[in-house]
Amino acid sequence: MGAGLMQRPSIEAAKELGYKALVIDANPDAVCVPFADRFEKIDLKDTNAIVDFSLSLGKNLCAVFTAGTDFSAPVSLACQKCGFVSHSFESAMNASNKILMRECFKKNKIPSPDFFEADENYINLFQKNKTPEIHFPKVVKPVDNMGARGCRLVRNKDEFLPALKDAVCFSRTKKAIVEDFMEGPEFSIDALVVNGKVIIAGFADRHIFFEPYFVELGHSMPSEISENKKQEIVKVFTDAVHALGLTNGV
Template sequence: MLCDKKEGPIMNEFSGERILILGAGVMQGPAISIARDLGLFTVVVDGDPNAPEVSKADRFECIDLKDKEGIADLGLSLQSNGGLGGIMTAGTDFSATVAWAAEKLGLPGIPYEAALNASDKDRMRRCFEAAGVPSPQFTVFTGETLKGKLPALPFSYPAVVKPVDNMGARGCRRVDTPEELTAALEDALGFSRSGRAIVEEYMDGPEFSVDAIVYKDEIHVCGFADRHIFFPPYFIEMGHTMPSNLGKKETASLMEAFFAGIRALGISGGVGAAKGDLKLTPRGPMIGEIAARLSGGYMSGWTYPYASGVDLTRLAILTAMGRRPVNFGPLHHWTSAERAFISIPGKVRSIQGLDQARNTPLVKDVFLRAAPSSLVRFPENNVSKCGNVLSAAPDRGGAIAAAEGAACSVLIRLEAPNPETAAFLTATAAFPPGAYTPDAAILAALNRLPDPPETHFLKLSTINIIPFPEFTGSSLMDYMGRSPEESLEAVRSITGLALPIKDSGDTITLGRRFWAALIRGGYQGGAYFVDTINNQTEQGEGKKI
């Protein structure tokens, strides 16, 4: 009988039996820890010997997760030398490797063909089409296709281009015209292991993520969240909120489509897990995609347990070990929010505010992906963000406010000068977008601001900022929800300077170019501009600011 830790943890449910876990990254950390809590001996494989969770494993083997034969051979060796009870993964795109090895070893799992259906978007769409599962029209391209004139799409623009066999929104983007299609296909093909890209109808509407445990014909939903997607033409998830705030009727219609998709792929022919990305469009529910594994993105291992009190990873481990899990119902009804923080392009000089973020009431975790000296870029996929904050609270508003506030408290200072940062701050392209989107009146006021005079080599403590009330008094918000005044305060915090807003006399004064940098790059752009002046002043260059 499964018990949540609030009812009493399942300790030593297994007595030294072994489980093979694919992946030693952050997303697999809960599976490794919980398996050990259950009394299982964990054998963990990853192609990276320095993966962050390697030290948690009882035994680690460095094997590429694409090497299904090598992993199956390891499983055979384990079976013949002490036994092996199950194999699993979470948050990776190697469910086909798990299914292959499980079939070869006679272990619980889903059919290998079903895993291929869920790992290849071309096969997936064909399964949905044959079974009448609601999903977009599609067509597939290869590198050979690009050598000649591209054929017309069998549906209208806009469309979405993505590799058939990758995750994390790598190589995924919206295209609105035939002229944009070639470049998008080249990008997607670069992320495809099989050299294929799929082009689909664009599905308009809110997006949701759902996790489920599958035990033969039983499908148990264990987590349904609102996804927060931004920055077209890419699809960057800036967070999710668990549970979804969608109404019961609409939720039921999405679940009906999700269950039909699971069955169409053949996942329900075995035991395992399924993760779906769903959209509620003007035409009704549509399946974005379904993976034959638990979700990544901090959902299955963190936000669902925080929101429900139920350890979903524990249920998945029991399933992988051939046991029929029970007690799926939530033990409490909280909200858990995950929010990301990002950066404009450049090289990280320092990061501050982490302790403040971690000490924010209701915040459970802060995960950092960037570090001093690391190169950062504005995200074009979901693996190039700088970090994530997770919160949990009895009320939805409290959880969201805590996660968003903590994410805003993390400040990333970039090195100056840097050509990538400088190029971003002077760019006018729609992507990457600017931190703020001023209207025509604010832009006109910006253009009326004076350029500062030449400076004498004064101390930076004397820097002033020319007033710009049209911007600072506006209701504009940056990517993270900071007001102009809050971004200014972040610049002061990072640089350690007072930076009073006033017309100057015998001082260094920041004018139009400072405000332009702040509008384009947010607090990072403003701090970068000040740091550039700092470098010039220290080096005695005496240039115009």
């Protein structure tokens, strides 16, 4: 799923393994369309179309996969409908929607900032001074986007409304999450989950710039933190994976 530049390694890897790469994307002129053995114009936001198309391929379809996109949930649903091993659709949604994610963390006592959901109705109430008092700083994010789009630090009331409108605008469901700001370094952890077992594949220090935004310009691997701190973070990460219900996949 996806014919952008970040999908090229996946397309090439599938072909190196002897499979044919059937690529879908809403843009027929996407940069990796020429690398596909077959291309179909399907919007990655159209989950029903993706499931129907996957089922139409019958036994010719060997796997459904994406990398570097926001659309892991449609992958899981298509896999579920086709009988492939994967994360469940519910757990994929937990890992894709920040409100569902934080609710899973809260329920399972995973360290996580306090939060609340905000939408266009909340914006209207806020403009009429009909919302509870907010203590800053906060971080505002779309509930269902990635790559730091629409995400920023809010230091005072004057910055809050513009940030909230941006976050809602960048959300496919027109919802934002407002979280307490947590001071400290950021890390990226990559892992595979196989039958519920979490296998760490990478641990990196993230380099974030352009405050009040959170834009990652790069990362360092191996990390510079101590092994004890690294293992502490990996433990929280692993507990979080289980709290989301992830079982088979990245």
